[in-house]
Amino acid sequence: MKRLILLGILCLMSLTMSAQRCAVLDFQIGTGVTEEEIDGLTYNFRANFHIDGYTMLERIRINRTIEALGYDRTDMTVQQMLKVGRELEAKLVVVGTMNKFMDEYSVDIRVIDVATGVTCANEGTTFGKSNYRASMQTLADRLGKKVSGGTASDSGAGGGYGSGGSGSAVRGQDFTETAFGINMRMIYVEGGTFTMGCTSEQGGECDGDESPNRQTTVSSFHIGMLEVTQGQWEKVMGTSIHQQKARANASSLYGVGADYPMYYVSWEEAKEFCIRLSRQTGKTYRLPTEAEWEYAARGGKKNEGTKYSGGWSIDAVAWYAGNSGSTAHPCGTKMSNALGLYDMSGNVWEWCEDWYGSQYLQYDNNNPRGAAQGSYRVNRGGSWGNYAKNCRVALRVGGTPSSRGNDLGFRVVLAE
Secondary structure, three states: OHHHHHHHHHHHHHHHHHOEEEEEOOOEEOOOOOHHHHHHHHHHHHHHOOOOOEEEOOHHHHHHHHHHHOOOOOOOOHHHHHHHHHHOOOOEEEEEEEEEEOOEEEEEEEEEEOOOOOEEEEEEEEEEHHHHHHHHHHHHHHHHHHHHHOOHHHOOOOOOOOEOOOOOOOOOOEEEEOHHHOOEEEEEEOOEEEEEOOOHHHHHHOOHHHOOOEEEEEOOEEEEOOOOEHHHHHHHHOOOHHHHHHHOOOOOOOOOOOOOEOOOOOHHHHHHHHHHHHHHHOOOEEOOOHHHHHHHHOOHHHOOOOOEOOEOOHHHHOOOOOOOOOOOOOOOOOOOOOOOOOOOOOOOEEEEEEEOOOOOOOOOOEOOOEEOOOOOEEEEOOOOOOOHHHHOOOOEEEEOOOOOOOOEEOOOEEEO
């Protein structure tokens, strides 16, 4: 009998030790909330949250790790959050951002895979002071069920937690492009239909060229998780950010480093990047169409219905004029959107494939390619130098194809 009890204890210890870990981090302070409110809301969410097959790490252990790393637990970048997760040997981290206007709170919470940085599931809600406990409980329950289900429809990345083979594009799955040693993470976006242009959540900030909004269908594609970085650009094109600055006849740089977004890049040069990558891999890389870009920015089939890509809080999802310090920042250091895409709002503008037209063509609704001709190519997403209005998912501007801006870069698409 003693031997059986001992074996049972050993089995239980083994199961506990082998269980995957999940770390629920303190919510980040958005607009209008205090640290005391953050503490209470985080505690209430943490008390109700669980995922089948995962061990929830204790808050005291999480906070000790954050302190040891020298981070502010309520004001961390995504990369710092993932670093905490790695130090804790966690499979997943749960992160959130809280905002308050008058007596109403809003919260966006995501579960992120520590190894890939991809959002596995997300939930958001708005609630008042009188029902915040019930709202936190409901939010925790919904998010836990999403992750436990593990289905593609519940995953923020279309293909769940997994990825395709390194350098091998697999339909329905993310993968990492390894040509030239660039290690570019490509996110699978399942095709679908969405309302493109000026929609209700854009408020009264829409410009005339965002109309008329229309039901638009796009086919499935892969898109870069991040804007093309300076390190990736140099490996493929052979020129540095300093050389690109000289080509632009510019006097200053606005963020330098392998993980910073590439800028001072013309539309023609961005196209050449795609051509070289295609030749090296035998795949078809190109710039995103404007419709693909907006569909991905809105979260694809997980359409977030938010003003910015990834949420309502511009400070949580974007580097823009209000928080950037007038410079670009390393890619992927703000919150991702529901697909696991970073910096679709802010950091640097992004070139699209299309010619810019002053209005959308109402009849061109199936994989639209934009105007037939023009003088400008489409730029999307806003940048570190723009106010929040210009970082909206529907906002569009045009730039001459030969222009090189100090806040203008791109990301790539892999066609099906």
